[in-house]
Amino acid sequence: MTELLFRLDAYLNDVTGIVTEHTAEGGVVLNRSIFYPTGGGQPGDSGRIDWSGGSMDVATTVKGQGDAIVLVPAAPQALPAVGTTIRQHLNWLRRHRLMRMHTALHLLSVVIPLPVSGGSIGAERSRLDFDMPDAPKDPAAIEGALMRLVDADLPVSEDWITDAQLDADPGLVKTMSVAPPRGAGRVRLVQIGKTAPYVDRQPCGGTHVARTGEIGRLRVGKIEKKGRQNRRVYLHLDD
Structure with missing residues (x-):
């Protein structure tokens, strides 16, 4: 089991860890990780780990068996032995852009209040697919509404509810193609806004900025157009 440090604090970028296993494919599993694994439309983190006498560039991060998180090396190499203490360093510029984008997509789902049928997060360009038969008549109005939410500098926080509470309130789930992260008996909610009723509140396991102004x-x-009922809307970060 890997402790999910990225969920406790998405801004951690210089933390130690201990190697607990190697995978058959040549990956490294740690006892705790600031590296987010691919999932929920968000790509896995990249970066580097260092230890006494060596280092490894991390190309990406994926989910392993059970609750393990696997760091995938950029090239085949000698791995730090099980039990080795290492120091973790994210590619912070990339991670922070992914955090900004992920929060921005939550805002997009507010500005376009339709069911989401798919999505993908990138450091430069991201997208959401909506159950939207007709294209929006005024894309500039969508952009303006997004920027008003960004400029409002709203806090982004989290809450936890039980699986049963989520089942009793299915309207919290906006994504038709990605199931909320379950399995531990409780579900993490990401909330945007100062108090209830929040601007947005939905299940999400990804990393986010602390305030919308940071986007x-x-x-x-x-x-x-992506099929009879679908429209794909792209978002770009301009800085």
């Missing part, structure tokens, strides 16, 4: 300038890109 920066957003630009709505292409809006593509």
